[in-house]
Amino acid sequence: MAAQREEELQHLLRRAGFGASEADVNGYARLGLLGFSAAVGHLLAFADQPDDVDEQIGAVGYVGVTAAQGRLAPAANINDARQRWLFRMVHTRRPLQEKMALFWHNHFATAYAKIAGDAGATEAARMLAAKPSEDAGRAKGQLELLREHALGNFRDLLIAIAQDPAMLYWLDGRTNVRAHPQENFARELMELFTMGVDTFTESDVYAGARVFTGWNLVRAAGDGAARFVFNFNAAQHDTTAKEFSFPVYASGGRVIPARAPSAGMEDGIDLINAVARHPATGPRLARKLYSFFVNETDAPDAALIDDVARIYYARNYEIEPMVRRLLLSSQFRDPANYYRRYSWPVEFVVRAIKEVGWTGLSVNDALTPLVNMGQQLFEPPDVNGWELGRGWFTTGAMLARMNFAAQLATNQKFNLRDAFRGHAATPDALIAAALDRLSPPVYNAGARAALLEYVNAGGSWTASDAQLAAKGSGVVHLIVGSGEYQFV
């Protein structure tokens, strides 16, 4: 029974977090959270946990970082920002918050390179990753916004995103003016952020662009630390009426009325309300959350998705009840749905670090491998986000995963030797200990035999320290690099 509960907890933490180290599992046990519902409640109520993980950066016992210059400067250097996010994924006490931030990062996919090209490297890192508490101008990066709204209200998140400086750079809203409406944001708001393709017309895009005229940026007055802030520029707003092919108002009205310039920002609020309320938005979001949390490899469970979409409207676009419904569903707990989602490269990397170990490791060493696996944080390929599922698994990306497994196992060779000492009297025992440390699904007999063949190759087993180091790291490499381990 205990083993089953632990498996269930590990499943929950792989999906609603980034996996579990041995210490994590023990920590949940100490808190009396081995019961499934209690653990889900704990994860959902992440605001009750201290948000103090950044204070541990550089501390003994935590995974390392490698600052570009002196101290880690995530608000000024994008590689430092990537490292801090990975650090948080490994050590946070609020795993579901980081997980949802990653989900939204893919949903509102915003890439650093374009912003850096327009605004400079330092300013771009700041717009994406600054925390107000550490920024001279109290700038709040897009990632902080995604954390803040992680399980909040989707409509509020849309408004925050529409006014987010990084987004205003990324989709050119900062240059959307009355004489020359800019279509980029309005199009993606409908096509990618809410309703989905084929639910709107080209003329909706033109009308939407006019709605957001004047939603620009201004550099807050002050010294050099001044940040970009959203600014509604009434003089640049198109005040004429805008007609849509779908209802904008609950009454069914399709026309946003002509308004005085000073009231023109209401246009954008009306349109965001409309796309949040649109009948295609809830189901689309529900499908996305379902395949993120429950199952990505089999035909989707239409009834559960319908119910989650219903909750979206019934609870006025609150995200938390949708995620709660999914995590507490019988489908989520069904062991048939374990390991039924292709892991994203950052999930793979963070889980491997948590399970294999991190003493003497810097998350900086994972950054280039992540590029080769196809997921560089803050650099999605386009506004549609990453190609998920099978899209992650090209030959080159699979080699990159195997090679990261090799790199990590090499780095942890002596820690693994110490961990396996006394638990590896036979090759079989070594394999059992390695499988226990990691959390792959049950291997088939052929794979298990291949592991055994590897341990036996090259000489008879004596469990010497040299053998434990070589074969211990070798077995961990093979498991983490195997197909079975690529699922969460």
Next chain:
Amino acid sequence: MSMTRRDFVRGGVAAFTVGFAAPRFLSDLAIAQGQSRRNLVVLYLSGGNDALSTLIPYTDPQYYARRPTLAIPAGNVLQIGSDASRRPLGLHPRLTGLRTIYNAGRLAIVQRTGYPNSSRSHFEGSDIWSTGDPSSPQGTGWLGRYLDRLPSPVDPLTGWSTTREIPRTLLARTVGVPAIPNAQQYAFSSPNGGNDATFARQSALRISSHLPVDQPHLAFVNATSQAAFATLDRVGQVGNYRPTVTYPNTGLALALRTVVGAMANQIGTRVFWVQTGGFDTHSGQGTNANGTYANLMGTVDGALTAFYTDLSNQGLLGDTLVLQFSEFSRRIDENGSQGTDHGAAGIMLAMGGGVRGGIYGSAPDLRPAADNPTLENGTRDVRFETDFRSVYATVIDRWLGSEAAAVLGGNFGGGPAFL
């Protein structure tokens, strides 16, 4: 849209559980049997290339009227002559190498390529260009279907994507195309050296040989590993390729260098995918001087010119065809951000030793008049004249030696005679 696309397509296409175990010397065998060594390099300019800034109608007053800051002064344009409608045209000033290739008769430019009711969505647009199916752009790619029609077993290196993702164009039903952005990094490492590294590779190969029919997701990932193992050693040779020219230090140029390396090593690849981005120029397009777009043109020109010269020196030019496309072109009018929004018909380029160079098709007339048949969308955008699938058909029939009607699922006409 994204979930539908991902689930339906990736899930709907069979895992490539066959085809990865082709004998190593299959390609040599094919060559010895007298099969063609011809190859096709597809170049995708992602984001929607602004065709009016690549091929410039520098005598059209409307071009200057509708693009007050983005138009390129006539004096800076690289003149290359006129099209069939006698409209003088010129290349972007940074395309100096391409002009030389054009003058050598090895560059064809097909104007106003597109399709009816052009999509203005990046994702739908690129899916349509990839599948060749505007009505249902969610299946296999046109080159994937070409691969599916080759005699089985198909060597996995018959296709090669130089990007990290497999583009939909190369998505096939029975063949898994490898993604090899960097031949040098395409290797298998191990925590231990010597014999133990060999044991590890043997074991990993055996673990990944498990292809359970009741777990297609696991079979797919394991088959990907198997394809990696089946291609590792040959790709390793390519990483050692010494080019005959110095390539610019851009991603595109380095990808093209790898392509020549694969050809020179006779890897057997028939279709390559290369890609470069940054063409979604909504703001600050910078067509002139050292602006953003000018630098994009510089990147394309530098990479293609080095590639062309290297191919010539290696005696490979006659076997090589480059075909360029983008998901759409851009609005005729510049917007308020000195950029251009999503438009419709654009241009395609074809380059290679077998190409009959020249300008094909007719340029748009940019007059904003309701009865202007070369424009659409209230005269905002250029209307297509040549269906892009007829260009594909020419390549399939005349270059790849396959059957266009079967690959494209229809007859779209012969297309311009650039081959």
